Amino acid sequence: MPIAPLPRASRRGLAQEAADLIREAIFTGHFPPGSPLREVELAASLGVSRGSVREGLAFLEREGLVRSAWHRGTTVIDVTEQDVEEVYAVRAALDRLAATSAQGNATADQLTELDTLVQAMAEETGGEASGTRLLALDIAFHDLIYAASDNGRLGAAWHAIRSQIYLFQLRRIALGYEHYRARVVDEHHELARLLRSGDRETLARRAEEHVDSARRSLLTGLHP
Structure with a gap:
């Protein structure tokens, strides 16, 4: 019985690129600990959609590098x-x-x-x-x-x-x-x-x- 082909692997997406660029900006001190990360400003600066920025920030939240809170937006973690x-x-x-x-x-x-x-x-x-x-x-x-x-x-x-x-x-x-x-x-x-x-x-x-x-x-x- 022939095996059905698997879906093709997708290319590296804009969300991952956005995450990499935001991470690098955090590490270089552009966004110090505790800084707000605003989707609209990031999207304009990176030249990508707000959706890509939102997904990128979700990657960084899983790494523990940023935190998101309802009605408070996303910030770089503090060093407490x-x-x-x-x-x-x-x-x-x-x-x-x-x-x-x-x-x-x-x-x-x-x-x-x-x-x-x-x-x-x-x-x-x-x-x-x-x-x-x-x-x-x-x-x-x-x-x-x-x-x-x-x-x-x-x-x-x-x-x-x-x-x-x-x-x-x-x-x-x-x-x-x-x-x-x-x-x-x-x-x-x-x-x-x-x-x-x-x-x-x-x-x-x-x-x-x-x-x-x-x-x-x-x-x-x-x-x-």
Whole structure:
């Protein structure tokens, strides 16, 4: 019996493009935490329909990057103490599992790429260091660890909070850049080294401590 053909996959839509552009605008500080996101203005600026903007904002709401409320519209999430505690608690658990899983599954090429990212961080801090460029390398490092864990559901869990982490880390850098700059290379170098070792317990502990250091730094900046 012949199998009925499946529907053709649709091309990348305007809603996804709108989401990507709005996300990038949030990450570059065009829309700081707490800012309103107005459909009419966004549609005019992006040259797309309000429907595409509305769908794009729905994508970002699923990422936890924006919030919508009846009669109050859509806003970029605020960086509150409760939000920080919740998101970094989840990240600590995920990072621990990702690191210990990657320890046994990472390929030689992936381990080399982690070293390359750490070297790029070191070069960045040695010159006219940019917090946004350092953060991009930082997130790329963790993206690679999740990929090396070879656990698709774990990777999906990471991507569910990744945008929130990115925004919170941007806020951390804005409030305490020197603290971030002073620690970013050494902490990631140690994680890369431990991934090559057989010391699972130390790796797990350091992965959690790395997240806790970020959490404490951000909270100190929020409440100096």
